[in-house]
Amino acid sequence: MDLTSFAGDVGGVNDGAVAIAGLSTRGGVLAGSRVVAAPGGINSIQPDEMIVHCGAGTAVDELNQALAAVGQCVSLPASGTVGGALARGLSDTRRLGYGPIRDALLQAHYVSATGHVVKAGGPTVKNVSGFDLCRLLVGSQGTLGFLGHVILRTRPLASVSQWFSTVADPWVTFATLYRPVSVLWDGSTTWALLEGHASDVAEQAALAGLVLADGAPALPSAHRWSVAPSTLRSLAITGSFVAEIGVGVVHRSDSAQPRKADAAIAALHKRLKYEFDPTLRLNPGVEPLSV
Amino acid sequence: MTTLTEDLRRAIGTDRVRVGATELSLYRRDASNFTGEASIVCFPTTTAEVQSVIRSCVQHNQPYVARGSGTGLAGGATPLDGAVVISLAKMDRLLSVDAENRQAWIEPGLLNLDLTKAVAHLGLHFAPDPSSQQSCTIGGNVANNSGGPHCLAEGVTAAHIVALEVVLPEGDIVMLGGEDPDPDGLDLRGAFVGSEGMFGIATKICVRLTQNAPTVRTMLFDFDRVEDGAETVSAIIADGMVPAALEMMDQLCTRAVEDYIHAGLPTDAAAILLVEVDGLPHGLHDQVERIIAIAQAHGTRTVRVAQDEAERALLWKGRKTAFGAIARIKPNYYLHDTVVPRRKLPEVLNHVYEIAKRHELLVMNVFHAGDGNLHPLLIFDKREPGIMDRVHAAGEEIVRVSIAVGGVLSGEHGIGLEKRDFMPLMFAVADLEAQAAMRRAFDPTALANPTKVLPSSSSCGDVHHVPEGAWI
Structure with missing residues (x-):
């Protein structure tokens, strides 16, 4: 995919502040900066390589529709663009089974602060050639470079995917099940998403005393806490929540305690930002690290 | 002014700072073919001691190299220019296990297989399983982002590292990542894994543990043509299955292994394919x-499904002892490690055979076919005059062929010294500069394992490597 035009839009260090927008499903456009958008479109789907190559501006839903035709999917949260999902780096509630979103990115071509197209990673599912710049890009919120096109690892779609629920203790449920895709808990009810062969799903559900559920519970969408999974048990909660057991994401209606970054970690972030965007022109005002 | 040796001895004790010629010679190299030179070898036992050692090195402007068991194959732990070797081998404790949430805190010197053995009674294991897992350390796995046969389904080391306590090159002790799923800021944990000792030294590691599968089936197929085996691999993946492992061996390798372990492997087949599924x-x-x-x-000529755990173990023993078996043919080998798209496997294997033949070398292939991760093994006797030139020339051609078909330089061994100067084959100037920027940010001192991974600026300044369409 050609990024010449996108790189031209981003421009170089003398072209002022610039912000990137996808479909504005994850926070919307930054005020005060020129706004650019990455190209969309699927370049290739290679089911026997378990990879897909697409523009960062491609809608996640469009990508998954196209992949469903070959029995595969990407484990990116639905809605918005591929680039937006990667730049935010937040996984959805299937993280327990599918792994975090950061592991889905194999290769990225991004436009740097100087307007150059830079490649990170490689096109194969296994690759340790050089430093792992892809990990740094996922969750960097467009502060190090703007994703142009990417190669993602795909996974096979399960033949059966079914939500169940129970009033049993969520840790007992979690310990009983073999690799559930998701275990959620709201303080009284436990939900589990099971995938695989229909008979295995039925047997697992019976083993853990699960009953069929209509679907996933509604998530309190206002705030997302990130806590060590070992501390979830002590969620003696005020306000409604849905916790991801075995993961530690808690969807809550009240806001999380502000975090304070360690001084050496803050200094390292500052050095990285300086190296990748010395004039602070990419997504100004966005700061991945709490200060 | 005190000497570095004196400072180190004051910091961590005289008997854990060694400068004797015999000991130094033991630490001149890792399992690669590169030999360097160490000036001091030290054995810290705590995070604070690692910090003291790094600070002393910085004070004396002395490069240092972290080292686990020294099983690396790319020269990543080879000390250059009299670097201080910091052995983490004595920091080998399993600190805590959270069976409920399937995480464990360990020290970097803990051996890979020892962790899996220690949590086996909980029905858990550590998924990355390099062939050296009996002797390699998890700290080394972190440095190299190591793989192994079961990484096809489970992912490489990076997917199993939750958090790292690291002494940064300027001496600060920090936590990268965390037990919580979305730690604040950039994914420094992810950036650190695979940084080959150039971003600091990990002193505590929080790993993710994986549930043991309730059922496992191991199958062996054999083919008259290597291509048929390779195409079977692609067809399995395209059919929507991700087996736990998909391993292939060619005829020469199968014969060597069979002579060694007598597992009843078909020695007249062109290739054998080991497939394991679990769940x-x-x-x-x-x-x-x-x-x-x-x-x-x-x-496939035959279908062999392991009937019991003993037969399964025997089939795997064949795969995992392949390198030992080779010593029966020639005393030396050079193991390569590249990844190519799966569907290119037959084409690249044919090139590998052709290259070896042209350089009059024996080549065996035993590899992670499911990942497209090739491990051509050039076998030789280094006493033969001029042979090393042929070995290196053939190796370079294999790397070039892999890149030319859309592959990558290394699947699991890393870049180290071995592939450093090949980096421009895969990355343009701007790409390498971005990696150099990561290095500068993590290590402003440039003393942590210097001159590895990134080619010198002269060799990466070759504008001919910049692809069309790039902005320069």
Whole structure:
């Protein structure tokens, strides 16, 4: 995919502040900066390589529709663009089974602060050639470079995917099940998403005393806490929540305690930002690290 | 002014700072063919001691190299220019296990297989399983982002590292990542894994543990043509299955292994394919049937399904001891490690055979076919005059062929010294500069394992490597 035009839009260090927008499903456009958008479109789907190559501006839903035709999917949260999902780096509630979103990115071509197209990673599912710049890009919120096109690892779609629920203790449920895709808990009810062969799903559900559920519970969408999974048990909660057991994401209606970054970690972030965007022109005002 | 040796001895004790010629010579190299030179070898036992050692090195402007068991194959732990070797081998404790949430805190010197053994009674294991897992450390796995046969389904080391306590090159002790799923800021944990000792030294590691599968099936197929085996691999993946492992061996390798372990392997086949699937029983039964049908459609001569754990262990022993078996043929070998798209495997294997033949070298292939991760093994006797030139020339051609078909330089061994100067084959100037920027940010001192991974600026300044369309 050609990024010449996108790189031209981003421009170089003398072209002022610039912000990137996808479909504005994850926070919307930054005020005060020129706004650019990455190209969309699927370049290739290679089911026997378990990879897909697409523009960062491609809608996640469009990508998954196209992949469903070959029995595969990407484990990116639905809605918005591929680039937006990667730049935010937040996984959805299937993280327990599918792994975090950061592991889905194999290769990225991004436009740097100087307007150059830079490649990170490689096109194969296994690759340790050089430093792992892809990990740094996922969750960097467009502060190090703007994703142009990417190669993602795909996974096979399960033949059966079914939500169940129970009033049993969520840790007992979690310990009983073999690799559930998701275990959620709201303080009284436990939900589990099971995938695989229909008979295995039925047997697992019976083993853990699960009953069929209509679907996933509604998530309190206002705030997302990130806590060590070992501390979830002590969620003696005020306000409604849905916790991801075995993961530690808690969807809550009240806001999380502000975090304070360690001084050496803050200094390292500052050095990285300086190296990748010395004039602070990419997504100004966005700061991945709490200060 | 005190000497570095004196400072180190004051910091961590005289007997854990060694400068004797015999000991230094033991630490001149790792398991690669590169030999360097160490000036001091030290053995810290705590995070604070690692910090003291790094600070002393910085004070004396002395480069240092962290080292686990020294099983690395790319020269990543080879000390250059009299670097201080910091051995983490004595920091080998399993600190805590959270069985409920399947995480464990360990020290970097803990051996990979020892962790899996220690949590086996909980029905858990550490998924990355390099062939050296009996002797390699998890700190080394972190440095190299190591793989192994079971990484096809489970992912490489990076996917199993939750958090790292690291002493940064300027001496600060920090936590990268965390037990919580979305730690604040950039994914420094992810950036650190695979940084080959150039971003600091990990002193505590929080790993993710994986549930043992309730059922496992291991199958062996054999083919008259290598291509048929390789195509079977692609067809299995394209059919929507991700087996736990898909390993292939060619004829020469199979013969060497069979002579060594007598597992009843078919020595007249051009290639054998080991396929392992695991999971719940019904899905597994389905997958075994589909895989056998695919293998038969691609002309497998026989279908062998391991009947019990003993037979399964024997088949795996064949795979994991392949390198030992080779010593029976020639005293030396050079193991390569590249990844190519799966569908290019037959084409690249033919190139590998042709290259070896042209350089009059024996070559065996034993590799992670499911990942497209090739491990051509050039076998030779280094006492033969001029042979090393041929070995290196053939190796470079294999790397070039892999890149030319859309592959990558290394799947699991890393870049180290071995592939450093090949980096421009895969990365343009701007790409390498971005990696150099990571290094500068993590290590402003440039003393942590210097001159590895990144080619010198002269060799990466070659504008001919910049692809069309790039902005320069």
